[in-house]
Amino acid sequence: xxxxxxxxxxxxxxxxxxxxxxxxxxxxxxxxxxxxxxxxxxxxxxxxxxxxxxxxxxxxxxxxxxxxxxxxxxxxxxxxxxxxxxxxxxxxxxxxxxxxxxxxxxxxxxxxxxxxxxxxxxxxxxxxxxxxxxxxxxxxxxxxxxxxxxxxxxxxxxxxxxxxxxxxxxxxxxxxxxxxxxxxxxxxxxxxxxxxxxxxxxxxxxxxxxxxxxxxxxxxxxxxxxxxxxxxxxxxxxxxxxxxxxxxxxxxxxxxxxxxxxxxxxxxxxxxxxxxxxxxxxxxxxxxxxxxxxxxxxxxxxxxxxxxxxxxxxxxxxxxxx
Numbered sequence: 001x002x003x004x005x006x007x008x009x010x011x012x013x014x015x016x017x018x019x020x021x022x023x024x025x026x027x028x029x030x031x032x033x034x035x036x037x038x039x040x041x042x043x044x045x046x047x048x049x050x051x052x053x054x055x056x057x058x059x060x061x062x063x064x065x066x067x068x069x070x071x072x073x074x075x076x077x078x079x080x081x082x083x084x085x086x087x088x089x090x091x092x093x094x095x096x097x098x099x100x101x102x103x104x105x106x107x108x109x110x111x112x113x114x115x116x117x118x119x120x121x122x123x124x125x126x127x128x129x130x131x132x133x134x135x136x137x138x139x140x141x142x143x144x145x146x147x148x149x150x151x152x153x154x155x156x157x158x159x160x161x162x163x164x165x166x167x168x169x170x171x172x173x174x175x176x177x178x179x180x181x182x183x184x185x186x187x188x189x190x191x192x193x194x195x196x197x198x199x200x201x202x203x204x205x206x207x208x209x210x211x212x213x214x215x216x217x218x219x220x221x222x223x224x225x226x227x228x229x230x231x232x233x234x235x236x237x238x239x240x241x242x243x244x245x246x247x248x249x250x251x252x253x254x255x256x257x258x259x260x261x262x263x264x265x266x267x268x269x270x271x272x273x274x275x276x277x278x279x280x281x282x283x284x285x286x287x288x289x290x291x292x293x294x295x296x297x298x299x300x301x302x303x304x305x306x307x308x309x310x311x312x313x314x315x316x317x318x319x320x321x322x
Contacts, residue, residue, distance in 0.1 A: 006033035007148070008118045010111055011062075012069075013242065014042030014049045014128030016085055017092070017226040020056050021219055021308070022127050022153075022242035027060045028311035029250060034062055035114045035122065038107035040069040042128040042172050043081050044089025047071075049128075052090040054098035059215065059320060066100065069107035069132045073173035081168060084229055092225035093218045096320045107132045112140045121148030123249065126180075127242035129169055130154070134176035137183050149186045153245040155262070155275030156192030157295060166273030167192050170264060174273045178264035181292055188294040189262065190244035191275060194255065197299055198244055199237035202227070204305050208312055215315035240308070247307050248296045254307070256298035259291035 009032050013019040026032055037057060039050040050068040057066060072078055085091065103110055111132065115122055124147060126133050133150060136143070154169035154177060162168040170177045181187060200223060209220035227238045248255045258279070265274040278289050 007031060007123055008033050008035050008114070008120055009123045009125060010036045010038060010114055012038045012040065012107070012124055012126040012128065012132050014040050014044070015052045015056055015090055016043035016049065016128070016242070017090060017222045018240050018242040019043070019127045020052070020090060020222060021240060022125070022246050023056055023062070024060060024215060024219060025243050025246045025308065025311040026125065027062050028314035031250060034064045035118065036064050036110050037062060037066040038069055038110060038132050039066070040107070040128045040131050041071060041078050041080070042169060043085045045071070045078065045080060048089045050102065051098070052088065054100070054102065055095040058096040058099040059218065061318060065103040065105070065110055067103040067105050067107045067110035070135065073129060073131050074134060074175045076173065079172050086225070093221035094322050095218070096322050108135045108139060111136045112143060115143045115146040118146060122146060123148045124150045125245050125249070126150060127153045127245050129172035130176035130180045131173045134173070134179035137179060137185070144183065144185050147185045149188060149249065150180060151188045151190070151245045151249045152180070153190045153195065153242045155189055157260070157275060157277040157297070158193055160274065161192055163270070163273065165265070165271040167275070170275055171273030174264050174266045178266055181262055181264060186294070187292065188249065188257070188296065189275070190241070190248055190296045194296045194299050195241035195244050196239050197301060198240050198304050199235070199301060200240050200305060200308065201237040204237070207309060211309070211312055213312070213316045214319050216312045219312055243308065244296060244299065247304065251307060254300045254303040255296050257294050257296050260293055260295045261289035261291050262293040262295065
């Protein structure tokens with residue numbers, strides 16, 4: 001993957017503390033060229049996640065157009081996770097105000113524009129509901145071949161977190177996730193199987209804080225806030241879900257990644273949003289299904305934290321007014 005040429009990418013998400021840290025990692029990488037930022041509702045309403053995205057970009061120096069996605073999932077009512085991310089969707093440390101206007105394009109229009117204009121395949125890092133990505137695939141099928149990979153945080157082969165069967169990002173818009181998985185575009189899925197193992201411990205918070213630059217202090221304070229509810233739930237550390245979508249793409253060697261056929265349950269009363277994985281050993285209705293998703297199942301936690309620390313160190317010398 002490391003050819004010396006930067007990979008054009010789109011950041012699509014619902015920031016969100018772990019989205020914000022994922023974007024911190026993406027901006028720090030010298031292998032990625034961020035061409036656009038698009039927002040979706042989930043961790044909070046799309047109005048709030050869009051405001052958060054603009055503030056994160058101002059903090060990190062992400063110089064890319066930012067576009068707001070649709071306020072509603074494809075076929076269901078909006079959901080939010082304010083109990084994890086607070087009233088703003090990004091409670092905790094104070095952030096800079098946005099330093100660039102919102103794009104006049106919708107999220108899907110901006111994504112399509114980036115794909116058309118890129119000479120190289122574009123990778124989409126999608127760390128929220130798959131609404132924008134699915135809408136792009138449905139309205140611009142001719143652009144599928146311009147997408148190199150869709151790397152998502154969502155789902156779980158073994159269990160859910162918002163219901164016993166479903167992970168939050170998929171449950172927000174199961175129809176969108178199913179559209180992405182059935183698209184034929186290369187998909188890499190970081191679900192709860194791996195993200196619940198990507199724990200950042202309180203001592204790691206202090207390692208990040210002690211780096212001493214502005215971004216490191218804010219990242220540590222994001223972790224402090226994110227840890228509050230997870231400590232109440234019995235976690236030893238903060239499970240950083242979304243950065244895995246970035247890091248598993250950049251550093252697959254620290255992950256366990258398996259080829260699998262994955263479908264999304266869209267109709268079940270108790271299982272809506274469940275990501276059902278078939279390792280290829282079970283014939284569904286007599287047909288052996290071919291893999292359609294690269295599923296990330298495990299991570300070297302120590303290496304994961306090392307990569308986070310390395311990313312945050314890249315912001316030495318950057319300071320913006322807050």
